[in-house]
Structures are given as structure tokens and as C-alpha cells.
Amino acid sequence: MSLIYPKDSLSVYPKHLSPEYRSTVKRSPSQPLIVVPHTLSELTGPVYGHNAIQEHDNDLTKQHKGEPLGERIIVHGHVLDEDKRPVPDTLVEIWQANACGRYVHIVDQHPAPLDPNFTGAGRTVTDKKGYYKFITVKPGAYPWGNHHNAWRPNHIHFSVFGHSFLSRLVTQMYFPGDYLFPFDPIFNSVTDEKARHRMVSSFDLENTIPDWALCFRFDIVLRGREATPLDEEKH
Amino acid sequence: MSEIITPSQTVGPFFAYGLAPRGRAHWDPNGTYSWKETIGDNLVTPDASGDKIQIEGRITDGDGQPINDAMIEIWQADAQGRYANSRDDRALPNTQFKGFGRSATDKNGIYGFRTIKPGAVPGPNGKSQAPHIVVCIFSRGMLRQIYTRLYFSDEKANDLDPILNLVPAARRGTLIAHRELRGGSAVYRFDIRVQGKDETVFFDI
Numbered sequence: 001m002s003l004i005y006p007k008d009s010l011s012v013y014p015k016h017l018s019p020e021y022r023s024t025v026k027r028s029p030s031q032p033l034i035v036v037p038h039t040l041s042e043l044t045g046p047v048y049g050h051n052a053i054q055e056h057d058n059d060l061t062k063q064h065k066g067e068p069l070g071e072r073i074i075v076h077g078h079v080l081d082e083d084k085r086p087v088p089d090t091l092v093e094i095w096q097a098n099a100c101g102r103y104v105h106i107v108d109q110h111p112a113p114l115d116p117n118f119t120g121a122g123r124t125v126t127d128k129k130g131y132y133k134f135i136t137v138k139p140g141a142y143p144w145g146n147h148h149n150a151w152r153p154n155h156i157h158f159s160v161f162g163h164s165f166l167s168r169l170v171t172q173m174y175f176p177g178d179y180l181f182p183f184d185p186i187f188n189s190v191t192d193e194k195a196r197h198r199m200v201s202s203f204d205l206e207n208t209i210p211d212w213a214l215c216f217r218f219d220i221v222l223r224g225r226e227a228t229p230l231d232e233e234k235h
Numbered sequence: 236m237s238e239i240i241t242p243s244q245t246v247g248p249f250f251a252y253g254l255a256p257r258g259r260a261h262w263d264p265n266g267t268y269s270w271k272e273t274i275g276d277n278l279v280t281p282d283a284s285g286d287k288i289q290i291e292g293r294i295t296d297g298d299g300q301p302i303n304d305a306m307i308e309i310w311q312a313d314a315q316g317r318y319a320n321s322r323d324d325r326a327l328p329n330t331q332f333k334g335f336g337r338s339a340t341d342k343n344g345i346y347g348f349r350t351i352k353p354g355a356v357p358g359p360n361g362k363s364q365a366p367h368i369v370v371c372i373f374s375r376g377m378l379r380q381i382y383t384r385l386y387f388s389d390e391k392a393n394d395l396d397p398i399l400n401l402v403p404a405a406r407r408g409t410l411i412a413h414r415e416l417r418g419g420s421a422v423y424r425f426d427i428r429v430q431g432k433d434e435t436v437f438f439d440i
Contacts, residue, residue: 106261
């Protein structure tokens, strides 16, 4: 497969400098980025197959002796390219706070309890149809120091590879109808409403398992599409 | 009509236990949690041919302060200049060398890799590219990744590299990793200045 990666597609991305999110002020390049062509070095990327993962890597409720506390949920969906074609056999990694909004990280000093039965990290590889699935608990909201009374909406961090180093994506999955959306500068760093909606999972009643777990669907669209004849002329 | 792509969001400060659990970042609050590593900072495989090298550097912010919660990812060809990816149709399945690595920074903003020095790879218009590594940086305070490239100070081919030649000459030096010898082995020093004086060149790709 020979994909192209139009830069126009990146227009929905946040700006490097988004001052409402304070940490961007000193961590964004001040010089213009240099435009260079996509070479073999960018058009290729790492390949991680099914041997990169082990049983239960995608079930965050089965990594310790007991079950974690919190609302058990299923998060599933497809990884797609810009033409809506599946991206098969690609590594998807997640990490998240526990149900109380606490991360297993020494820097996180939010006075909410850690859960000895929950680390909060998972990984899987998409199948031939680009499908992935995780079982976890719903992460809690938590405070952060960006501004007075700042709280992050509930979210799960996602890291996805795709077909090349240009399709590499780190993002966050949010939950539908979160009341913290209007106040979160990270979520709102994506200024286009439709694009923001891409980061919000949908409640999936059909795949909710009775008497066991709620289900959320989160499809991920990566950079990359087939060249049209017009694109070929430009090259 | 293309689909809207999923926008990028910051990796945040807490990624290490999920993405780089065996790396330099100290994350485990009480020494009881664990997570297996899939991608680490040692790219060298037993069957990989070529010169074994280390890459090391510090990443700093606009105030010159170390960024102690960054994640650096590298993507490179093998010593013969081949990428382990099906798009590179010269790739031969004669090595396990994957060419991809990930390093979280330590408390001083230092990252590092053990790898094989890559060979020259094909470039645009039939020209060859000097040996280089594509570098992708994620961090708290970065809402999207930034890409740069690492070139090697001991490569004459740098002068003819088609990508380096698109960079203003005065800034090209920020993309050169400097070779040092440490205990008889080659260490290439590559500091990354995200903003301000001697800001590293980043690419719009």
C-alpha cells in the first residue's frame, strides 16, 4: 500500500503554542518549522505484530491478584486511515488514572487513593479489520495545576502507530457528555468542533454486556490516504 | 472526501509507566507496580551488523530548563540503510533489527539509546540521504509531537544531504550529533533545545 500524507489533514490539530494550556508557552518551538518532503525515512515506520503483546495486556482488570475498584467498562473501536480503510496489525497502547482519578506515578500527588489492583496500562494490536478492544475501569477526573480549580475531564491516553512514522498519534479519549469539557484547555486546544468530537467516545448500548460492563466505542482516524490522480500530477 | 483525523493531545506527565516502564523515568510510587516493556531504548539485536553506538542528550525548554517528562522516539534504517518496513522494498528479512526505540527522560532531562549507526538511505529525486535518524518528541506541554532529525558529525555526506540543505546554514548545526569516545565506544551527543537560543530545527512534515 502506498499512502500519501496531505498536510491539510493536520489543520485540526492543536497549535503548538496554546497559551490557555500554560505548559505550552515554554515548550513550543518559536521558529517556524522547516517544510521538507516526505522521504523513505518518514514514509516508513515501526511494525509491531501480535508477538509484541501477551494475554491480558488488553484487560486492565486482570493484571493483579484482585479486581480493581470502579466502574468496569469495555472500550473498543477501529483504527482507520483517512479513506476509512482499516489499519490492521498496529500497536495500540493506553494508560489512564484509576477510578479515583489517581495515576500510578510518583509525580501524581493528588490525595486520592491508589488501587493495589490497578496499574492502568494496557496494550493490544488491531486485527485484520483494524479492530481493537480493552477492558478497564472508568478513570476518574482529577485536579491539575494549570489554573485555579482546574480539573481534567475523564480520559484515557492512547498511543497508536499506523502505517508510517507520519501516522504516529498520541491522543486522549474522552467520555460523552462530560461536564468538564467547557473548562479544559487541553480538550479545547482543538478548536474545530467536529474534530473535538473525534476525541469523544460514544456510549455503545449494543455491545454493553448485561449485568457486567458498560461499553464505549472509540474509532481512531490516522493520517494517510490513497493518492488521487490529481495528487499524482502534483508529484 | 477524506475523514477528519483524530487530533493529537499531549502525552501528559504520567506516560512513563505505560509507554516506557523500564526506562530512565522514575514512576513507581511504592515499588509494587510493574508493567512489561514493549519498546525500549536499546535497539541493538544480537544479529544486527554495523557499528554499535550510543546516543545521548538533554532536552531543554525555552528557559533552558531540563524537560524531565519528555519521551523521545527514534526511527532509523539499519547499517545497510534499509528500513524494517514493507514500504522499503529493499528490506531483507535477514535481521531482527527493528530500528525503533523509545526513551523517557530522567530527572535531569537526559535521554539515551543504544543502537546501530544507520547507513545512507535513498532520498528525493534519486539522491542519497546522509545517514540520519528521525526523532519524534512528546512531552507534557506539547499538544502534538515535534519531529526533528539527527545527523552524525563524522559524515562527509552531510554536505550533500537534500534535507539538511533545505535548512538555513546557520541552524544546520542543531541537527548534528557530536561524536565522543567514552571507554572506547562511540557516543553521539544530541541536545534538543525546544525553544529559544540555538533552538533545534523542527520539521513540518
